[in-house]
Amino acid sequence: MTDWPDFNISLVTVVVCPLLSLMTDQVNTLKALGVAVATINSNTTHDERQRVFEDMLCGHPSTRLLYVTPELCQTDNFRRRLLIVHKQGQLIRVAIDEAHCISEWGHDFRPAYKELGWLRKNLVNPTVPITALTATATPRVRSDMINILGLDLENLRMFNTPSDRPNIHYEVRYLADFAEDNSGAEDSQLQNLLRWLKAIQTRRESRLGSEVTLLPPISGIVYVGTRAMAEHLASRLSSSSDEMVTAVAYHAGVEATKRAHIQSTWKSSRPCQPANGEKTPTFSIIVATNAFGMGIDNPDVRFVVHWTPPRSFESFVQESGRAGRDGRAAASLVYYGIQERNFIETMIYRDTESHRANGPENREAKLQSFGKVIRYCESIRRCRHELIKEFFGDFELEEMGSQLPAREGVSVTSSSPCDFACDFCKEGRAGLAKRREKMASETQMALLYADFD
Numbered sequence: 258m259t260d261w262p263d264f265n266i267s268l269v270t271v272v273v274c275p276l277l278s279l280m281t282d283q284v285n286t287l288k289a290l291g292v293a294v295a296t297i298n299s300n301t302t303h304d305e306r307q308r309v310f311e312d313m314l315c316g317h318p319s320t321r322l323l324y325v326t327p328e329l330c331q332t333d334n335f336r337r338r339l340l341i342v343h344k345q346g347q348l349i350r351v352a353i354d355e356a357h358c359i360s361e362w363g364h365d366f367r368p369a370y371k372e373l374g375w376l377r378k379n380l381v382n383p384t385v386p387i388t389a390l391t392a393t394a395t396p397r398v399r400s401d402m403i404n405i406l407g408l409d410l411e412n413l414r415m416f417n418t419p420s421d422r423p424n425i426h427y428e429v430r431y432l433a434d435f436a437e438d439n440s441g442a443e444d445s446q447l448q449n450l451l452r453w454l455k456a457i458q459t460r461r462e463s464r465l466g467s468e469v470t471l472l473p474p475i476s477g478i479v480y481v482g483t484r485a486m487a488e489h490l491a492s493r494l495s496s497s498s499d500e501m502v503t504a505v506a507y508h509a510g511v512e513a514t515k516r517a518h519i520q521s522t523w524k525s526s527r528p529c530q531p532a533n534g535e536k537t538p539t540f541s542i543i544v545a546t547n548a549f550g551m552g553i554d555n556p557d558v559r560f561v562v563h564w565t566p567p568r569s570f571e572s573f574v575q576e577s578g579r580a581g582r583d584g585r586a587a588a589s590l591v592y593y594g595i596q597e598r599n600f601i602e603t604m605i606y607r608d609t610e611s612h613r614a615n616g617p618e619n620r621e622a623k624l625q626s627f628g629k630v631i632r633y634c635e636s637i638r639r640c641r642h643e644l645i646k647e648f649f650g651d652f653e654l655e656e657m658g659s660q661l662p663a664r665e666g667v668s669v670t671s672s673s674p675c676d677f678a679c680d681f682c683k684e685g686r687a688g689l690a691k692r693r694e695k696m697a698s699e700t701q702m703a704l705l706y707a708d709f710d
């Protein structure tokens with residue numbers, strides 16, 4: 258006879274999640290799917306908190322998934338209650354999302370994550386399984402995750418997939434140095450982006466003819482540095498594009514219901530449907546801050562543009578990776594200039610100075626990670642897909658092993674996944690050098706940095 262689990266027994270999974278926006282998005286999606294999900298975070302009212310705890314401690318909780326912050330997991334109050342739930346045999350699993358936050362070498366280090374080692378030490382007899390998940394763990398961060406969480410190497414199973422995304426075309430666009438007079442910089446960059454979009458529109462129209470009007474707009478994301486810039490650029494993109502683009506700002510400052518509306522409109526099969534008689538825009542773009550957007554989950558994003566260079570290599574891979582999740586052709590474009598590079602470096606020094614509690618290693622980690630962004634953008638001698646694999650530690654991860662079943666026909670050790678899908682492989686070194694000269698001449702570049710090989 259098959260030994261089926263008893264589905265009448267209610268069992269709870271606790272999910273540790275670092276971001277309120279991410280938590281809210283996931284909780285709302287699960288609720289809509291009919292999953293018994295609850296959350297306790299800084300926005301939870303006293304009454305709701307009481308209700309959730311009463312349910313958790315009743316011996317047969319109706320809640321199946323409980324989302325909490327790492328900070329809550331640090332409190333004695335929560336720990337005591339969690340131990341009771343465990344003693345009652347109701348805790349089936351703990352899942353730690355964005356687990357790279359545990360490492361000072363991770364790009365989003367959160368001190369409260371370090372205290373999660375308590376879970377492994379105390380949720381025993383019987384041992385509660387712990388799952389740690391991340392999309393951005395270099396080998397060093399992965400070791401930290403195992404050590405700090407106190408995971409048992411004997412019983413540990415590791416699964417990793419390579420970071421290469423052969424369907425994404427990677428390209429860097431160099432910005433001229435406007436140090437003397439900055440007033441024309443934004444216009445010039447905007448025109449550059451609009452020309453790129455126009456070229457895509459023209460190609461699409463010549464391929465599809467009149468059928469093009471039946472198609473929904475092409476979805477894209479433009480990442481910017483600040484909320485104000487998100488608002489400003491969204492408005493400029495919409496107003497300067499002769500109805501080619503509809504753009505909306507999307508950041509943590511936008512009210513939650515409006516944000517949900519923007520997301521659902523953008524995700525629907527005909528996003529930004531115009532009123533009768535109006536022209537359908539070719540592009541539907543979300544202009545988002547890089548601090549926000551983990552909740553963005555749309556498989557058919559065709560391009561991700563970084564208006565300014567990303568502050569860490571891990572965020573770059575994560576953000577550009579939101580393009581082409583459906584496996585179809587997509588593009589990643591990074592605008593890069595010397596002024597912005599220097600500005601970001603200064604900001605990293607300033608920010609890490611004001612967060613001294615994170616320790617000197619965190620500053621070093623942040624600078625090293627931005628160093629990879631610089632090398633990725635300034636290199637004119639290597640395929641960008643290869644650079645991503647190397648910087649992300651794919652080769653080392655392959656050596657560390659994975660229990661993930663091999664995908665049929667997919668080699669994880671291929672030296673380069675690029676088939677003319679980056680600007681280096683398409684334009685060659687000379688072509689890139691010529692474009693990079695606009696930013697700074699070859700001689701200046703040689704003085705700024707040793708050449709990257």
Ligand SMILES: [Zn+2]
Pocket residue numbers: 639640641642643675676677678679680681682683
């Ligand atoms: Zn390439």
